[in-house]
Amino acid sequence: MKYHILTDKNINTFLQNIPKIREYFDDKVLISKEIGDGNLNFVFLVQSEKNPKKALILKQAVPYLRCAGESFALSRDRMSFEIRALRSYEKFTPSFVPKIYHSDEEMSLVVMEYLGEHIIFRKALMECRYYENFCEHISTFLAYNLFYTSSLHLESCEKRQMMDSFNKNRELCKLSEDFVFTFAYMEHETNVIDANALKDAKELFSKMEFRKNVLKLKYIFMTKSDALLHGDLHTGSIMVNEKESFVIDPEFAFFGPFGFDIGALIANLINSYISHLYENEDEKYREWILKTIEEIYEKFELKFLSLWDNQKESSLIVSNFIDEKTLLLYKKDFMQDIFSQSIGFAGCKMARRVFGIAGVEEIRGMKDLEKRADANKKALKIGIKLIENYENIKNTKELIKIIKESS
Amino acid sequence: MKYHILTDKNINTFLQNIPKIREYFDDKVLISKEIGDGNLNFVFLVQSEKNPKKALILKQAVPYLRCAGESFALSRDRMSFEIRALRSYEKFTPSFVPKIYHSDEEMSLVVMEYLGEHIIFRKALMECRYYENFCEHISTFLAYNLFYTSSLHLESCEKRQMMDSFNKNRELCKLSEDFVFTFAYMEHETNVIDANALKDAKELFSKMEFRKNVLKLKYIFMTKSDALLHGDLHTGSIMVNEKESFVIDPEFAFFGPFGFDIGALIANLINSYISHLYENEDEKYREWILKTIEEIYEKFELKFLSLWDNQKESSLIVSNFIDEKTLLLYKKDFMQDIFSQSIGFAGCKMARRVFGIAGVEEIRGMKDLEKRADANKKALKIGIKLIENYENIKNTKELIKIIKESS
Numbered sequence: 001m002k003y004h005i006l007t008d009k010n011i012n013t014f015l016q017n018i019p020k021i022r023e024y025f026d027d028k029v030l031i032s033k034e035i036g037d038g039n040l041n042f043v044f045l046v047q048s049e050k051n052p053k054k055a056l057i058l059k060q061a062v063p064y065l066r067c068a069g070e071s072f073a074l075s076r077d078r079m080s081f082e083i084r085a086l087r088s089y090e091k092f093t094p095s096f097v098p099k100i101y102h103s104d105e106e107m108s109l110v111v112m113e114y115l116g117e118h119i120i121f122r123k124a125l126m127e128c129r130y131y132e133n134f135c136e137h138i139s140t141f142l143a144y145n146l147f148y149t150s151s152l153h154l155e156s157c158e159k160r161q162m163m164d165s166f167n168k169n170r171e172l173c174k175l176s177e178d179f180v181f182t183f184a185y186m187e188h189e190t191n192v193i194d195a196n197a198l199k200d201a202k203e204l205f206s207k208m209e210f211r212k213n214v215l216k217l218k219y220i221f222m223t224k225s226d227a228l229l230h231g232d233l234h235t236g237s238i239m240v241n242e243k244e245s246f247v248i249d250p251e252f253a254f255f256g257p258f259g260f261d262i263g264a265l266i267a268n269l270i271n272s273y274i275s276h277l278y279e280n281e282d283e284k285y286r287e288w289i290l291k292t293i294e295e296i297y298e299k300f301e302l303k304f305l306s307l308w309d310n311q312k313e314s315s316l317i318v319s320n321f322i323d324e325k326t327l328l329l330y331k332k333d334f335m336q337d338i339f340s341q342s343i344g345f346a347g348c349k350m351a352r353r354v355f356g357i358a359g360v361e362e363i364r365g366m367k368d369l370e371k372r373a374d375a376n377k378k379a380l381k382i383g384i385k386l387i388e389n390y391e392n393i394k395n396t397k398e399l400i401k402i403i404k405e406s407s
Numbered sequence: 408m409k410y411h412i413l414t415d416k417n418i419n420t421f422l423q424n425i426p427k428i429r430e431y432f433d434d435k436v437l438i439s440k441e442i443g444d445g446n447l448n449f450v451f452l453v454q455s456e457k458n459p460k461k462a463l464i465l466k467q468a469v470p471y472l473r474c475a476g477e478s479f480a481l482s483r484d485r486m487s488f489e490i491r492a493l494r495s496y497e498k499f500t501p502s503f504v505p506k507i508y509h510s511d512e513e514m515s516l517v518v519m520e521y522l523g524e525h526i527i528f529r530k531a532l533m534e535c536r537y538y539e540n541f542c543e544h545i546s547t548f549l550a551y552n553l554f555y556t557s558s559l560h561l562e563s564c565e566k567r568q569m570m571d572s573f574n575k576n577r578e579l580c581k582l583s584e585d586f587v588f589t590f591a592y593m594e595h596e597t598n599v600i601d602a603n604a605l606k607d608a609k610e611l612f613s614k615m616e617f618r619k620n621v622l623k624l625k626y627i628f629m630t631k632s633d634a635l636l637h638g639d640l641h642t643g644s645i646m647v648n649e650k651e652s653f654v655i656d657p658e659f660a661f662f663g664p665f666g667f668d669i670g671a672l673i674a675n676l677i678n679s680y681i682s683h684l685y686e687n688e689d690e691k692y693r694e695w696i697l698k699t700i701e702e703i704y705e706k707f708e709l710k711f712l713s714l715w716d717n718q719k720e721s722s723l724i725v726s727n728f729i730d731e732k733t734l735l736l737y738k739k740d741f742m743q744d745i746f747s748q749s750i751g752f753a754g755c756k757m758a759r760r761v762f763g764i765a766g767v768e769e770i771r772g773m774k775d776l777e778k779r780a781d782a783n784k785k786a787l788k789i790g791i792k793l794i795e796n797y798e799n800i801k802n803t804k805e806l807i808k809i810i811k812e813s814s
Contacts, residue, residue: 164574167571170563208730212729212736215724316625321592
């Protein structure tokens, strides 16, 4: 369908013309409410008038920066990559992605399940809520989506074909290159530095050794195409309740290094851990966060390896190419690389939050300026340690030790 | 222009309709002769009747395997990638690629300078010819094309855009994965094994340790997008005379790891070196080949670094991100990786020639079966050493030492 922007006025007609959605609602009157709080897209909550529990979300990208107005052009292609990533998740891990009722790249929109009984994982962490199934869920999400879109599973041509449909997501890759790997570590107009943190910032900006490793990691990010990534898997891109976990908003999706999504998640959990040294001061909860980090990685690794064990033939390893004993050694090295890079990326994702343009709510939102500065100092310390030592940190035990020692 | 196959009958009219070519010949009568000896494409030598020195080459791909007939379909897209790579070479190293007069992706053809006074570098090596400018030329070709299509030079979006125009070259990438990195090291129906080499083959096919490194290198080949590669840079893809060197036939072009083209060239030079232990037995010439290998790499490295020094800003390293001292350390690691990978790829390119489907003429063409078996043994020995130790061989001196010790 030719692109046009949906509003309260035309959304009903549009939705009634999609059989699957008409069938779902079975109601001629739909109530739509724009609930988007983001800077980019329009998000409508659509409900059946006679049964408001019947509800779906419609998300549409507009060709400009929503929060800045129509004069700030911004390609709405991002929605195509989001749709393609969601469709890939739907294929490999349908339980961990909202059910998709309709998607239309030309209209830059997707209609999906309304997660009315779930909350953003970041908020849940801020409220000290426990989720006993989260590690199980997210480790499956990571293992399955990373493995099934990699050369360990896909046919060679199939993988390059799939890469083709994400390779045009250039602008958002460039954003990550700039904001995750560059500007936050140097004097830059986009940085946000509290008055009482100027000294810390100056100190960071004079450190050169660790930037060598930032460059190494940035170069891996720019040139390594292991698997389809979410590209922005922080705790704000995950919605949870006691029973379910869903990954949303994969507009940064592209083919990149295995460790990037894992690192993003670990970084955000460590940030949450640090915030709880000041807010709530609930030691038990802090321990739960650390246990969560460990479990996510360990479960991810086991599941990834188990998928690999069951894969008898792939574009990388054809049958009878290598014996079991040697393959085990190969896998060991391979997994060690994924771990190291996850740690390095986690370091970047932490360090960039301190002075970079996009802080994390749980730290940048702290009212007490002294506490905030102190929390930032700790986040920075851990981030730098992870970046400086990413090639030598061997397992989650060592990671947890570093977090504890530095906070 | 809509695709149609050119023949003696219609080629004249076709060429006369292209102003640049009409102008070049300035002759109403053109003599065309099909001179293609390859399996894939048609190659016409086109000459002016009144001045036969005025000559061009027209190369057209057909949608089937030429040597097998029309029933063996084969996409003619390969010519599009060849054209795009030639155009990129023309931009960065016009002196080392035949002058292009016309290219048409829809017609799957390119019209270019006729290299009537040059010979294939492989033949030249077999005839013990010396080329004093070759190292200078090919090192510039490698350094410029690799640097200028990498993230060390291109803008982030520009690079991803350029990758887009090669990412569909899937079939030929798959060929390399299969024939350079897989089948030649295991029992496989495509292998070609002389009766008196069955024992050596069996021994190779039982070696597992080195295959772990083959897998590592294959995985780098499959997932690393450093720069635009030729993809098949053996000595048969280079034409030379005393004054000039030209790279041709980049139909395997794609974005891959820096070391792959360099490794291919080194491997083919080593094979030539080995062949001269038996044919000609000219020690001075063998020494010249070894010196050539050393010089190519050393000059490549110097030129690559010099381009990098002059690049003040890139998508990887923005101004003021890192100080000179630390940048030097970063560059040192970076270049060491390129070297190691070049060595590893050289090993694969050598070892795969021994029992794999595509041998090299100077060894597989040896009439004396005992000598041939012996030469193959040496090629295999060096190939395996390079693969097994690629991460530890530090410089060209060590490489030359291995070649000498193993032959």
